Each structure stands twice: as structure tokens, then as C-alpha cells.
Amino acid sequence: xxxxxxxxxxxxxxxxxxxxxxxxxxxxxxxxxxxxxxxxxxxxxxxxxxxxxxxxxxxxxxxxxxxxxxxxxxxxxxxxxxxxxxxxxxxxxxxxxxxxxxxxxxxxxxxxxxxxxxxxxxxxxxxxxxxxxxxxxxxxxxxxxxxxxxxxxxxxxxxxxxxxxxxxxxxxxxxxxxxxxxxxxxxxxxxxxxxxxxxxxxxxxxxxxxxxxxxxxxxxxxxxxxxxxxxxxxxxxxxxxxxxxxxxxxxxxxxxxxxxxxxxxxxxxxxxxxxxxxxxxxxxxxxxxxxxxxxxxxxxxxxxxxxxxxxxxxxxxxxxxxxxxxxxxxxxxxxxxxxxxxxxxxxxxxxxxxxxxxxxxxxxxxxxxxxxxxxxxxx
Amino acid sequence: xxxxxxxxxxxxxxxxxxxxxxxxxxxxxxxxxxxxxxxxxxxxxxxxxxxxxxxxxxxxxxxxxxxxxxxxxxxxxxxxxxxxxxxxxxxxxxxxxxxxxxxxxxxxxxxxxxxxxxxxxxxxxxxxxxxxxxxxxxxxxxxxxxxxxxxxxxxxxxxxxxxxxxxxxxxxxxxxxxxxxxxxxxxxxxxxxxxxxxxxxxxxxxxxxxxxxxxxxxxxxxxxxxxxxxxxxxxxxxxxxxxxxxxxxxxxxxxxxxxxxxxxxxxxxxxxxxxxxxxxxxxxxxxxxxxxxxxxxxxxxxxxxxxxxxxxxxxxxxxxxxxxxxxxxxxxxxxxxxxxxxxxxxxxxxxxxxxxxxxxxxxxxxxxxxxxxxxxxxx
Numbered sequence: 001x002x003x004x005x006x007x008x009x010x011x012x013x014x015x016x017x018x019x020x021x022x023x024x025x026x027x028x029x030x031x032x033x034x035x036x037x038x039x040x041x042x043x044x045x046x047x048x049x050x051x052x053x054x055x056x057x058x059x060x061x062x063x064x065x066x067x068x069x070x071x072x073x074x075x076x077x078x079x080x081x082x083x084x085x086x087x088x089x090x091x092x093x094x095x096x097x098x099x100x101x102x103x104x105x106x107x108x109x110x111x112x113x114x115x116x117x118x119x120x121x122x123x124x125x126x127x128x129x130x131x132x133x134x135x136x137x138x139x140x141x142x143x144x145x146x147x148x149x150x151x152x153x154x155x156x157x158x159x160x161x162x163x164x165x166x167x168x169x170x171x172x173x174x175x176x177x178x179x180x181x182x183x184x185x186x187x188x189x190x191x192x193x194x195x196x197x198x199x200x201x202x203x204x205x206x207x208x209x210x211x212x213x214x215x216x217x218x219x220x221x222x223x224x225x226x227x228x229x230x231x232x233x234x235x236x237x238x239x240x241x242x243x244x245x246x247x248x249x250x251x252x253x254x255x256x257x258x259x260x261x262x263x264x265x266x267x268x269x270x271x272x273x274x275x276x277x278x279x280x281x282x283x284x285x286x287x288x289x290x291x292x293x294x295x296x297x298x299x300x301x302x303x304x305x306x307x308x309x310x311x312x313x314x315x316x317x318x319x320x321x322x323x324x325x326x327x328x329x330x331x332x333x334x335x336x337x338x339x340x341x342x343x344x345x346x347x348x349x350x351x352x353x354x355x356x357x358x359x360x361x362x363x364x365x366x367x368x369x370x371x372x373x374x375x376x377x378x379x
Numbered sequence: 380x381x382x383x384x385x386x387x388x389x390x391x392x393x394x395x396x397x398x399x400x401x402x403x404x405x406x407x408x409x410x411x412x413x414x415x416x417x418x419x420x421x422x423x424x425x426x427x428x429x430x431x432x433x434x435x436x437x438x439x440x441x442x443x444x445x446x447x448x449x450x451x452x453x454x455x456x457x458x459x460x461x462x463x464x465x466x467x468x469x470x471x472x473x474x475x476x477x478x479x480x481x482x483x484x485x486x487x488x489x490x491x492x493x494x495x496x497x498x499x500x501x502x503x504x505x506x507x508x509x510x511x512x513x514x515x516x517x518x519x520x521x522x523x524x525x526x527x528x529x530x531x532x533x534x535x536x537x538x539x540x541x542x543x544x545x546x547x548x549x550x551x552x553x554x555x556x557x558x559x560x561x562x563x564x565x566x567x568x569x570x571x572x573x574x575x576x577x578x579x580x581x582x583x584x585x586x587x588x589x590x591x592x593x594x595x596x597x598x599x600x601x602x603x604x605x606x607x608x609x610x611x612x613x614x615x616x617x618x619x620x621x622x623x624x625x626x627x628x629x630x631x632x633x634x635x636x637x638x639x640x641x642x643x644x645x646x647x648x649x650x651x652x653x654x655x656x657x658x659x660x661x662x663x664x665x666x667x668x669x670x671x672x673x674x675x676x677x678x679x680x681x682x683x684x685x686x687x688x689x690x691x692x693x694x695x696x697x698x699x700x701x702x703x704x705x706x707x708x709x710x711x712x713x714x715x716x717x718x719x720x721x722x723x724x725x726x727x728x729x730x731x732x733x734x735x736x737x738x739x740x741x742x743x744x745x746x747x748x749x750x751x752x753x754x755x756x757x758x
Contacts, residue, residue, distance in 0.1 A: 060468055060469055061468055064472055064473060064475075067473060071476055072476070089440055090439055093439050094443060094474075095473075096443075097446070099480075354734075
């Protein structure tokens with residue numbers, strides 16, 4: 001049994017208000033090519049397929065295109081679960097009618113969890129258990145059990161998976177959750193505040209493989225067969241040093257082995273630091289100039305239209321920090337914190353979409369205060 | 380070959396800000412029951428499945444439920460096209476993968492139009508040609524032909540249908556458009572202004588049957604086998620006298636016969652007129668009291684909280700007109716016109732959704748003026 005494990009596609013996502021659709025088309029195309037080249041028996045997407053519950057129609061078209069290539073053209077079954085970013089009902093509309101074609105989109109959680117047997121070309125079929133992201137309250141209601149934490153909810157689901165009779169075939173769990181000790185990036189939306197979302201990796205040890213989604217850096221937790229594939233693209237500057245990949249998983253007699261197959265983005269996401277003159281004169285190839293950049297300028301004097309000058313050389317500068325101008329180190333740290341605050345970004349995006357106007361300085365201030373008060377109260 | 384023809388479900392639609400989802404669940408359930416009782420070979424939905432391109436998730440759930448009953452439980456193939464209200468891409472996401480199960484959701488138009496052969500229990504299969512709603516500009520681009528009107532665009536599509544070799548089987552066209560001479564209701568959104576959307580029924584005469592959507596009243600145009608099924612519910616008070624139904628179509632040796640199967644709404648949509656005291660004392664059964672009502676009050680004196688008093692007896696009064704108070708007949712006519720103006724309703728819904736506030740009197744005035752100026756300019 002050989003399959004590709006990927007997650008967190010976040011189709012439709014923007015990076016600092018810049019659409020990444022073209023970049024997503026390129027890496028998702030690479031994933032299709034890898035699936036074909038390695039003749040896999042299935043492809044697994046462990047949640048956060050779209051970036052929002054109501055994705056833009058271009059994002060829907062892109063996914064449609066990718067699924068047509070995988071499922072129709074290459075006849076590779078696809079198992080896809082909803083993550084915390086996806087609208088579970090919306091993602092899984094009419095999905096019952098797709099299973100016959102080999103497309104398994106699992107939106108809302110069911111009781112018991114679905115079991116999908118995937119045929120292997122080598123004859124060693126495996127059973128996949130897709131567990132879409134679900135709040136503990138939903139699991140409580142669906143299974144009629146008292147539970148409050150993500151850990152308890154996952155235990156309930158995994159007990160069902162353990163009970164299921166797979167007729168001796170390997171069991172693969174597909175889930176979208178936060179395992180204790182995972183390395184976070186700035187582009188993940190916390191599942192809940194204050195650590196209540198954390199699940200012990202021990203819960204998963206008995207299954208042949210656990211294909212996880214949520215964390216954007218590739219990593220394993222507890223044991224090597226309990227893995228996050230990571231996202232196929234860098235979705236924040238905090239991910240600048242991550243190497244993005246898909247995991248090629250081979251299960252032989254119940255034991256999983258894996259290989260990380262690297263993905264090559266259309267444009268890299270990098271942070272560069274220096275004085276304006278240096279940066280403008282740096283010798284770079286065309287590809288590197290096109291990268292998505294955060295620039296930290298060390299110049300201490302005022303510069304007229306620094307962004308305009310930089311963009312003549314680096315057309316995709318997305319963010320500029322005047323590090324040199326920040327007399328006050330604390331202020332700089334504060335600014336960085338603000339930038340990484342997902343809640344702030346999300347609310348301000350939401351506000352401008354709904355009102356057609358950007359937040360005023362006063363409104364930003366109130367919002368920042370509110371968010372930091374909330375954080376203080378919780379931690 | 381026996382099938383049900385329905386259209387204009389408009390799932391998620393509201394009537395005067397009142398959700399009709401419960402009412403829609405009831406009539407769509409009746410349609411499923413009729414499909415089962417009459418053992419049909421297929422069910423056709425001729426567009427405007429949802430009311431908006433981005434339907435609310437409850438609307439998606441309802442359609443999911445109805446399709447599961449039809450396609451999974453009863454194994455009745457469903458052919459569904461996008462209408463002018465639907466988001467074609469969004470509606471048809473992953474639809475390629477559903478066809479094997481007997482669910483054909485046709486969103487964006489293709490070149491040539493799709494041909495779907497449906498098996499008949501009587502052995503006389505038929506080929507269905509779903510033509511989703513498409514602007515002439517889209518047809519022009521897709522087919523690389525010079526054309527400007529809806530009539531020319533439809534001619535191009537129907538030429539392709541005529542050319543297609545159905546191996547002697549009956550051809551059924553499914554389309555969402557406005558045939559010349561059709562009876563309009565207040566709840567249809569014009570396809571274009573000034574009559575450029577009109578198509579001659581003659582274009583369709585050679586096919587065994589044409590299943591049309593767009594007009595909400597059941598009717599045929601030109602010849603009886605070129606039919607609008609009408610919507611399953613009354614979506615405006617202008618439809619108060621329409622009897623809603625689905626069309627049961629039987630094709631024998633290329634000739635279609637039909638029967639209108641009536642639908643029974645959970646609540647009727649009616650206009651009542653009278654003096655307040657009379658209306659409050661009228662003897663009505665419980666069912667009639669629950670109807671969605673527009674009330675025209677003839678009283679000439681001021682009445683404190685007329686709506687409140689009426690709702691004690693008729694809980695679903697949706698609109699109140701003080702006919703008796705309108706000294707000026709012209710004003711009344713003007714008000715009725717405004718009420719029926721789809722553009723006004725749509726814009727004001729949109730405005731309150733986006734801004735969270737209703738239009739002010741001044742804004743309403745400007746909007747009404749703008750709309751009527753546009754109409755004067757066009758007609």
C-alpha cells in the first residue's frame with residue numbers, strides 16, 4: 001500500500017493581500033505529477049483544503065481541476081477531510097454520490113467514523129479512517145458521551161476506529177488536530193485558546209499510520225508514523241526556513257515507511273534584511289527577484305518611497321519593516337507581535353470586506369487592546 | 380421513458396425576509412414521493428436550484444438530503460442545470476465524479492453540450508441535453524461564433540443538439556431561458572433588460588420535449604411539448620392564484636404526454652383585503668390562519684399597531700398595505716410598483732446584509748429614482 005499524504009492546501013489563501021492561486025496551481029500540479037510518477041494507490045488530504053468556509057469560485061475551480069486530473073484521468077482515489085478552515089457541509093455537498101468514482105470528501109463527522117477500504121496494486125489493501133475536524137461539543141452530541149477536551153473527543157473516535165474490524169488490514173487514521181509538542185507557524189489558526197486543543201500523540205500509536213493536518217511544517221510527533229505532512233506552500237514569513245513537501249508513505253505488513261518528496265514553489269517566501277542601497281544593488285537571478293519578500297531596512301534616515309524603490313527590483317515585496325528607524329526595541333517587538341496576530345489580520349480583513357473601508361487608527365487601537373486583553377485573560 | 384420535470388426550487392429563498400426553508404423541505408419531499416410513486420426513470424431540475432450563487436449552508440444541506448433520497452435511496456437519476464440565480468462553478472463542484480452514481484449537475488456550459496442517455500424501465504431510453512443558463516457573450520466565446528442575442532445563442536446550442544447522433548432515441552432539451560410570450564411573475568429576475576432575453580419557442584419544436592425553467596408559473600409556449608414546469612412554491616404575492624405542480628412527462632415513440640401533479644404547500648401565499656374588525660373575526664381553519672399573507676386594510680382611520688393585532692390571528696402576515704389610507708391612487712400604484720421591483724428588493728437586501736442597517740428614507744428615494752431612470756432609458 002503506497003499513498004501520498006498532504007494537507008493544508010488552503011486554496012484561495014492570500015499572503016499579505018496577494019493572491020496565491022497561481023502559486024497553488026503550480027504546487028498542486030506537482031503533487032498530481034508525483035502521484036502519477038510514484039503510482040500511488042491513493043492520495044490523502046488531511047484537512048484545510050480551502051482557506052475559508054465560503055471559498056472564492058476560482059479556488060473551487062482549481063480544486064475541481066486537480067481532482068479531475070487525479071480521480072478521472074489517473075484513477076487515483078482521493079480521501080479528503082474538512083479542517084478547521086473548511087465549511088464541512090459546503091465542502092462535502094453531494095459527496096455521497098462521488099464515492100463510486102473514488103473521491104471521498106468527508107465533511108461533517110459521522111457516528112461511527114467512516115471506514116474506506118483502498119485497493120492496493122500490490123494486493124495489500126488498507127482501511128482509511130477519515131476523522132474531519134470536529135469541536136469536542138459536536139463529538140459529545142453525536143456520540144452521546146460526556147467529554148470536554150479535544151483529547152477526550154479524539155479518544156472516543158479512535159476507540160471506534162480500534163473496534164472496527166478491518167479484517168486484518170492495516171489501519172490508517174486521517175485527522176486534523178493539534179498534537180502536543182507540535183511546532184507552530186504564524187499561518188495556523190488556533191483550534192482553541194489556552195492549550196485545550198492539545199492531544200497526546202500516544203493515542204495514535206497502535207495504528208499503522210496517522211496522516212495529520214493542521215500544522216504547516218512537516219514533522220512527526222511521538223513516533224515517526226504519526227506525521228504532519230505540512231502545507232505545500234509557505235503561508236507566512238515565519239515559515240521561511242521550512243522545506244515544503246508531500247509524504248510518500250509505504251505500508252508493508254502493517255509497518256509504515258516514508259519519504260519526503262520536495263515541492264518547488266513558483267516563488268519562495270523569504271525575509272531579507274539590509275540597507276536600501278545594498279539591497280537594490282544585490283546580484284540576484286530573476287527567480288530570486290520574484291520571490292515574496294518581507295524586507296527589513298536597516299537605514300536610520302528617512303527614505304522617500306522606499307517600497308516603490310524596492311519593488312522596481314523586487315516586484316513582490318509584500319511587507320516592509322523599517323527596523324533601523326525603530327528607536328525603541330520594544331515597539332518593534334510589539335509591531336512584530338501585531339503582525340503575527342491572526343485575529344487582528346482576520347478581523348481587519350473582515351472589516352474592510354464588509355464596510356468597504358480600512359480600520360481607522362482609533363479602531364485599530366481598540367481592536368489591538370481588546371485582543372491583547374483577551375489573551376492576557378486566557379493564558 | 381417517464382420522468383418528472385421541475386425547476387426554480389430557489390432553495391434558501393426568503394419571502395419578505397421570512398425563511399422558506401421549512402416550506403421548501405415539505406414540497407421537495409413531496410416531489411421525492413411523487414418520483415417514487417410514479418416510478419420515474421429520471422428527475423429533471425431546469426435551473427435556479429438555489430436562490431443565490433453562494434447559498435446558505437442550510438440550503439446546501441437540504442439539497443444534499445433531497446438528492447440522497449432520490450439518487451442513493453431510490454436510484455433515480457437526477458439531471459440538474461444551473462439557472463441565472465445559481466453560481467454555475469460552485470453548483471457543479473466535483474460533479475464529474477457524481478455521474479457514475481446517476482447525479483448529473485451541469486454548471487458551466489460546455490462545447491458541445493453534454494448528452495446524457497437515461498435508461499428507461501420500458502426499454503425506450505432517451506437522450507437528455509442539459510443547457511445551463513449562459514449569457515450570449517459566453518456562448519460566443521465558447522463556440523467562437525459572432526452572436527449577440529439570447530435567441531442566436533440558443534440557436535447555436537440547439538444546432539449542436541440537432542446534429543448529435545442519438546441513435547434514433549428521443550431527444551429531451553433541458554434549458555433555463557425566457558421564451559417569447561411567457562407569463563412572468565414578480566419573483567423572477569429578468570435575464571436582461573428590454574426584451575433582449577426573449578427566445579422564440581419555434582426553435583425547440585423538433586425535439587421530443589423541452590423542459591424549461593425560469594418562469595414560475597406552469598405553462599407551455601408555442602406547442603404543448605415546450606413547457607415550463609414552474610416553481611414548486613409561490614415565491615411572490617403575484618403568484619397567489621397559480622397552482623404549483625411538477626410535470627410528469629411520458630415519451631412514447633418520440634411523442635410526449637404530460638400530467639401536472641399538484642404540490643401541497645405547508646403554507647399558502649395569499650392576499651386578503653378587508654376592514655380590520657372583519658378580518659380579525661373571520662372564521663378560518665388553523666391551516667388558513669398559518670398562510671403567508673399580504674393584508675390590504677380598507678380602514679380609513681388610523682389604527683394603533685395594526686400589524687400586531689393581525690398577527691395575533693394570522694401569525695404569518697408578511698406585508699401590510701393601508702389601502703384605505705391612501706388618499707392618492709397614484710401613490711398606491713407607485714407603492715405597488717416599488718414592491719414588485721426586484722432590483723429594489725435585491726439592492727435593499729444586499730445593503731442591509733453588508734452594512735447591517737436598513738436603507739434610510741433618503742437612500743430609498745435615491746435608489747428608487749435611479750432604478751426608474753434606468754428603466755425609462757431602456758424601454
